[in-house]
Amino acid sequence: MLIWIGFVATILCYWGCKRLYQRVHFVLFNPILTCLVILVTFLLCTHISYSTYFARGRLLTELLNPATVALAIPLYRHFEVLKAHVAEFLLSLAGGATVAVVSSVLLARALGLGGQIATSIAPRSVTTPIAMDISETIGGSPTLTAVFVIITGVTGVIVGPLVIRLARIESAIAKGAMFGMGCHGLGTSRAFEMGQMEGTCASLSMVTASFLTISIAPELVRLLGVG
């Protein structure tokens, strides 16, 4: 019975936080952040361990696989539009993927984070399984990388709208590209909130960013002299 409490709490919490966010459209009320804070507090107060919680929480995580496959549907629907904007995607994502690895490693070092952490942070901007694989290849800690991927997702959905406003980003193409590149699946789901086109562009960008990062991250990390 106990192992189901966390599962039920997650669904209720998600439902409530989503409702709240629909009413009060404030960036810090993003459901992923509010859910995270509430559920962590809940587990700490009830002394339920994360492994007990995740025994059933995993069922929800498993749904990420078919959800990722399902991103093919908007890509198929809007393929003609996407095809017309290949230059936008390729150039912006090549730049984004490079900056993601380089700036993560350099900033980590500048802020005094040690070797293993600096290596594990490098592939943080792509989807978890790919990031963990890259981390393994370059000598980082895959589980620590998974934590960085999550922090990336949560901070990305919060800073993203701010960047859009400050940089005066107008096109759905660019908004989608920045969310798909900057914060993987979480960013993609945030982009779908803005519109079908934004979400579709984010889906494409997330996939492209993964391939780009797989091909350039090991070499970049070697050049930066970590790992």
Added chain:
Amino acid sequence: MGSMLRAKGADLARVVVQVAVLFGLADIGGLISRFAHLPIPGSILGLIGLFLLLKLGVVKLEWVAAGGDWLVREMLLFFVPSAVGVLSYAHLLMHQGLQMVATVAISTALVMWLTGAVADGIWKAKKHRGAGAKTGSGGASTC
């Protein structure tokens, strides 16, 4: 009332079956990834596979759209249990959490700014050129 409930039930059944189909595609992708030793996870291979199947007309959009759209709409929920996993790193976060979050936040803002600015810049340049060359045919670039 009865017919409405029946319709709801049929909708739900369709979503469940289609989610199962998408699960299957992710699993097939996973098998291919494992056997071919590819660095690409099964779900991404499944995505590419489904796209090709739709494009080739082997799979019809109606076969997967209801379940797929539901999954995409609720995708945020599926991230929640892993996000709570940061709890296991409470010790590390207590010591270096501020530096870690600062690094990620600044770097992510940089990445998003660069990606957005480059894509938007090219988009605007194209729109400008298109508007100058042949006015009135800019319909395709309204997105």
